[in-house]
Amino acid sequence: MENECSHSCSWKLFGNWIDITPKFQEAVKDLKLGQLLHDDLFGLFDAMTAIEMMDPKMDAGMLCNRGIRKIVSFDQAVQDNILKLEGFSYKEIIGIIDSTFACLVSWLEGHSLAQTVFINLYLHKPYMIGDRTLKAFCLAMYKLLEVIKDLVHNGMVYEEEDFQPMQYGYHLNPDISEQRMIGMLREVEEDLHRKTRSQPNHEIHAVFGRIKFLRIFLQVLISCFRKEDQPPISESHRLLNSCLDMLYIIQNTVGLGIKSEDPENEYILGFEPSINHRLLPPTFPRYTKIKSRHEAITYFIEMAERFKIVSKIQLITSLHQALDFFIDFSKSSPCILSRSALQLMYSRSFPANLKDILRESVKSFICPPALLSKTLLNNPEAKHYVDTFLSHCSRPFINFLQLCGHNRARQRDKLAHILEEFTSLQDEAERVDAYLHNLSVNSSLSRPHIACFGTWILYHTLRIMIMYLLAGFELELYSVHEFYYIYWYLYEFLYGWLISALSRADSFLVENELLNELHKNKGTSKKKPKYKKKARPYNKDIIYLQALQNMCGGYYKALMGFRLEGKLTMPHPRFDSEQIRYEHRFAPFQNLLTPPPVVYSEFREMTSFERFQQQPVDSVFLYIAGCKHFHQARQLLESIIPDNEITDLLTICKTNFIVLKLLAGGHKKDSLKQPEFDFSRSKYFSIIKIS
Known part of the structure; x- marks a missing residue:
């Protein structure tokens, strides 16, 4: 070692060293923070794969190889009397438990077991611990890790950034059954409860709350998400409410x-962050920052609240309701455990024959005459066509449900792939509809079967x-100068087509209800029956979609006005092609039959100012048109019973209406450089700011 040092020093002493710091500072003085310099020998790939040396987040060796203190194992720490195995104070037990919970949360957020949970030396050999409470806790943590790993694995909605199942040689299945483990925790819990009754102590009560939480949490995961016979929703909520009560005790203590x-x-x-570095693969270790204790308890509270929402999936039988439930739940960006729990709970309550659910889904959506007529249902060939089509629908709809369980970034990638499956379903739906229509005409049915399956597939x-286009706003993938053609596509095509599909299904349902009443009243009276005006089943959904369509129209007109006035920063033409960007954004739509994709040349033609009747078109005209759209959206939203989302959208519409009205009147016309878009109220619709 001494020879190596002397050799290194002599090499540094006699080598031809040049200090490049002044030259480097001179070369980068014109670059702003975040800018990159491109060179033929150092491109974007090299910049992304380079490691920023001596940065703790990029160079994990800065933290784990400093050599300031000696890293000792469990056996060595016990031998040197550094780590005690019994005689713990309640404060020490509380600290160990809370730190372990913080490590568990860090694991659930995508870090490895070796760098999170198993930095706790007490978990390395739990049977050697003499303290009964800590020993039961450590063994229960092993069981909890095993249950969580199985749940996430069976849920099949995790990616490498969500969850790392690798065990690094640790045996997660101690020789204790689940029921025995819960029994051990209950015994410790009862012992602590007796102590608090005989000598009231705040610290003992705090330990009691932690042990009881762990026991109930294990019961929730085992009973609700692993057994074939799930408990009723009332029992699930009782367990979760008890779990929340204990979490609030933990939070306060x-x-x-x-x-x-x-x-x-x-x-x-008892916690050694570098103890398992030898177990990590021979790559640059990932920097792991363990959550604080307060953050970990807040994470568990939010998880328990999400589990209460997840348990409600047992009450849902309709496929459309289930899809809406999955999509709405996913918008809250839930943790991997609650996402996996939702997938498992719904799959356990799912019937073996998915065709029956799909058939009922089509019936409830549009009520096709072919599925109601006994004449067609008794036709073997017609029945074969329908059954074959529904069988082909099974896989795409299962994939759609599973897709909603992935994280938001992965969902967008998978949405593009699932569109390919729905493209083939569109073609098959058209053929089945055409055959059933001809059959219904020949059978002299009261209503012809016209594009019912096609409308159902088109709706989805x-x-x-x-969802694919809006996800780009949520993930901040679009530049501001791209907003106008995204909102244009939503305004001119997608929302319009969706409203048309829902209106068609709405008409079919109302018509079917009227025919049923007509058959029911037939022959009962000679007088002509009086029919009440039927409520439109999808009226609220249509109004909501019309409001969103108008909002997109308002953004499109406003952005066109900004472009016309030169208020938006545009990329340099030498390094940018709008056509390439446009085709890239809408690439997944190119193979669809309905709606037909809009190529860039058509887009340019349809957005040219010559289409407007008023000549010449100026920014004031566009701002006024945008005002009208936001005003119309506001009126539509006010007719819907408000919730949190509707309230936020109303605020956005009112604010944007005022902003565009001011701009139309010439407010800050010369001083305004570039408007700001604030997405704090909604992930997809921003408040336009001109200050």
Whole structure:
């Protein structure tokens, strides 16, 4: 070692070294923060794969290879009397439990077990622990890890950035059954409860709350998401409410646990962050920041609230309602465990024959005459066509449900792929509809079967297309200068087609209800029966979609006005092609039959100012047109019973209406450089700011 050092020093001493710092500072003085310099020998790929040396987040060796303190294993720490196995104070137990919960949450957020949970040395050999409470807790953590790993694996909605199932040689299945493990926790819990009754103590009560939470949490995962016979929703909510009660106790007492006294080491005794670095693969280790104790308890509280929502899926039988439930739940960006739980709970309650659910879904959506007529249902060939079509629909709809369980970024990629499956379904639906229509005409049915299956598939296809485009706003993929053709596509085509499909289904349902009443009243009276005006089943949905369509129209007109006035920063033509960007954004739509894709040349023609009747078209005209759209959207939204989403959209419409009205009147026409778009109220629709 001494020879190596002397050799290295002599090489540094006699080598021809040049200090490049001044030259480097001179070369980059014109670059702003975040800008990159492109060179033939150092492109974007090299920049992305380069490691920023000595940055703790990029170079994990800065933290794990400093050599300031010695890393000791469990056996060595016990042998040196550094780690005690019994005689713990309640503050020490609270600190160990809360720190372990923080490590567990960090694992659930995508870090490895070796760098999170198993930095707790007490988990390495739990059977050697003498303290009964801590021993039961450590063994229960093993069981909890096993249950969570199975749930996430069976849910099949995780990606590498969501969850790391690798065990790094640790055996997660201790020789204790689930029921025995719950029994052990209950025994410790009862012992602590007796102590609090004989000698009331805040710290004992805090430990009691943590042990009871762990026991109930295990019961929730085991009973609700792993057994074939799920408990009723009331039982699930009872367990979850008890779980929340304990979490609030933990939250209020989280400051009681011991904390590290060493300013250079934030971990308490028994937690060694570098103990498992030899188990990691031979790549640059991922920098892991363990969550704080307060953040971990908040994470568990939010998870318990989400589980209460997830348990409601047991009450849903309709496929359309289930899809809406999955989509709405996904918008809240839930954790991997609750996403997996939703997939498992719904799949367990799903019938074996998916064709029956799909058939009922079509009936409830548009009520096709072919599925109601006994004449057609008794026709073997017609029955074969319908059954074959529904069988082909099974896989895409299962994939759609599963897709909603992935994280938001992965969903967008998978939406593009699932559109390919719905393209083939559109073609098959048209053929089945044509055959059933001819059959219904020859059978002299009261209503012909016209494009019913096609409308049903089109409705879901359009929803997927809209989800795909809106996801770009949520993930911040679009530049501001791209907004206008995204909103234009939504305004001119997708929302219009979706409203048309829903209106068609609405008419079919109302017509079928009237025919049923006519048959019911037939022969009962000679007087002509009086029919009440039927409520439109999809009226609320249509009004909501019309409001969103008008909002998109308002943004499109406003952005066109900004472009006309030169208020938007546009990329340099030498490095940019709008046609390439446009074709890239709408690439997944190119193979669809309905609605037909709009190529760039058609888009340019349809958005030219010559289409407007008023000549010449100026920015004031566009701002006034945008005002009208936002005003119309506001009126439509006010006719719907408000919820949180409707209230936010109303605020956006009112604000944007005022902003565009001011711009139309010439407000800040010369001083305004570039408008701002604030997406804090909604992920897809922004408040336009001109200050």
